[in-house]
């Protein structure tokens with residue numbers, strides 16, 4: 001009997017040792033459910049082989065209004081970690097969590113990650129009220145439009161993974177650092193990232209001083225701004241340019257890239273535009289020479305086209321997150337930057353005359369008007 005017990009014990013020890021061999025994941029994976037594919041991408045990046053990630057809303061779906069499917073509740077019921085913006089972006093979240101009834105992932109518990117924790121929100125209303133149908137009552141919840149803020153999102157997700165799976169803390173922390181370094185390289189370029197490091201770049205972006213700092217200093221006889229690379233360099237053609245957006249979902253991108261959002265087609269987030277409001281925006285776009293109209297692909301394409309046409313602007317329709325054709329968050333930001341940069345480099349209507357769509361020389365940019373191959377090539 002004692003002998004048998006000993007054999008059993010040796011067997012268990014052997015199994016434990018085996019499961020700790022890198023690359024082997026004998027233990028169950030952490031089951032992660034993310035509300036958006038952008039968060040799911042980050043969770044997979046940081047969790048690697050130790051997580052199994054399912055995301056609910058695709059980058060081509062309006063994250064405010066996802067139609068609930070019974071399968072979502074089953075997913076959430078079995079989840080170890082639930083990642084959400086943590087604001088009122090996912091209006092369907094409270095009902096989903098109530099239906100799933102999983103105490104481990106309810107807000108405030110170890111298994112709930114608020115992606116926006118620690119982020120200073122913009123466009124915070126004076127009073128948090130839905131009286132006028134507003135759906136951004138805590139401030140703008142579309143944080144994922146800034147790749148720089150995604151470093152903070154990744155920090156929050158890594159902390160969540162460590163809470164529910166502390167055994168792999170070192171790996172999650174290592175992958176988090178890797179993620180932040182990759183954002184820096186893609187956003188600022190290799191040279192600046194190497195020269196300054198993430199912390200100094202973070203402080204410069206946070207204080208809004210990055211560009212003026214680079215423009216006012218030289219290094220080895222060259223202006224520092226010449227060292228700027230990555231998305232910020234690619235987006236230089238639309239820095240300080242005016243745009244109009246369909247929905248109030250672009251402020252974090254615009255702030256990072258120095259775009260000026262003049263107005264919105266929706267009078268308030270989530271409120272469909274009335275003809276008088278549209279006429280007002282069109283008039284303003286003409287008056288202020290706004291050349292580009294940015295809209296997520298899930299808005300009414302015909303309406304976006306018509307408004308752009310009347311205003312003499314180029315419509316740019318973009319997915320707001322990871323989707324089948326843009327399988328990484330890096331692809332998504334590449335697509336945004338290239339679509340908008342391309343749209344600013346054409347003057348499709350000459351200097352003032354507005355021609356209808358379909359006229360020679362008139363082009364739309366963004367999804368899916370240009371092939372992905374064209375937009376994504378370096």
Ligand SMILES: [Zn+2]
Nearest residue numbers: 064248249269
């Ligand atoms: Zn919104």
